[in-house]
Amino acid sequence: MTRLLPHSLIDLEAEQNTLRVVGDVGMTAAAELAAAGKKWLEATDEKSVVFDFSGVQKASSAIISVLFEWLRTCKAQKIAVSTIMLSAPLERLASLSELDALIHSLALPL
Incomplete structure (x- = not known):
């Protein structure tokens, strides 16, 4: 496992083909988080990835x-x-926003 984001409130970890977010992401940390994950995705040789947001317990539009x-x-x-794995609070937010079907339909091979 490689820790990609040195931040006190959140962790972004890469393990094999998985990007895992743990912690609560607010607007302040979201840009950093997005940039760190994007950098890893641009550098990886993986042909398929998993996004694991199951460790995010506070739902926010930032995540x-x-x-x-x-x-x-x-x-x-x-x-x-x-x-794409979402925590229960993120699943509820996605459902309320009517984004759940879209998010889960995007988790298909290109």
Whole structure:
């Protein structure tokens, strides 16, 4: 496991083909988080990735924005997203925003 973001409130970890976020992401940390994940995605040789947000217990639109930034990067790099795991609070936010079907439909090979 490689820690990609040295931040006191959140962790961004890369392990094999998985990017894992742990902690609560607010607007302040979201840009840093998005940039660190994007940098890893642009440098990886992986053809398929997993996004694991199951360790995020506070739902916020900031983390959804991070997810969409990483999805755009995957599309540009021709990396398939095999799985997107959301915590229960993020699932509820995605459902309330009517983004859940979209998010889970994007977790398909390119």
